[in-house]
Amino acid sequence: MKDIAIAVPDGASSLAKVGEVLGAAGVGLEGGGMWSGVAHYLVDDADAAADALRRAGFEGVRVRETIVVPLEADVPGELGRMMHRLAAAGVELEVQYSDHENRKVLVVDDPEAARAALR
Secondary structure, eight states: OEEEEEEOTTTHHHHHHHHHHHHHTTOOOOEEEEETTEEEEEESOHHHHHHHHHHTTOOSOEEEEOEEEEOOTTSTTHHHHHHHHHHHTTOOEEEEEEBTTSEEEEEESOHHHHHHHTO
16 A cells, blocks of 8 residues: 555645546545645555546656554554654654554655554
């Protein structure tokens, strides 16, 4: 699974086009969201997603490796403990969202260090 980042300057109108393009390409969204004019989505086939978006005129589409980790959502403070472990390992967190299985999706500068810190 990888994260795709897409500039969506027109909010809902841009997201509608993203959804149409990815749907026509047979790419499902496994999690994600939009903030500050950028949509991030967790996808299984990032190459197909990026190719379809670029052909549809989206510029600056980025594909990034992700780390998908379980989060004990019923345990208060769990996200804070997870983030403290990343910070203590010197890992830069760039993007964080949840997937449809309530796991945390992380895009970081050093995926191997993040995996080691979260074991």
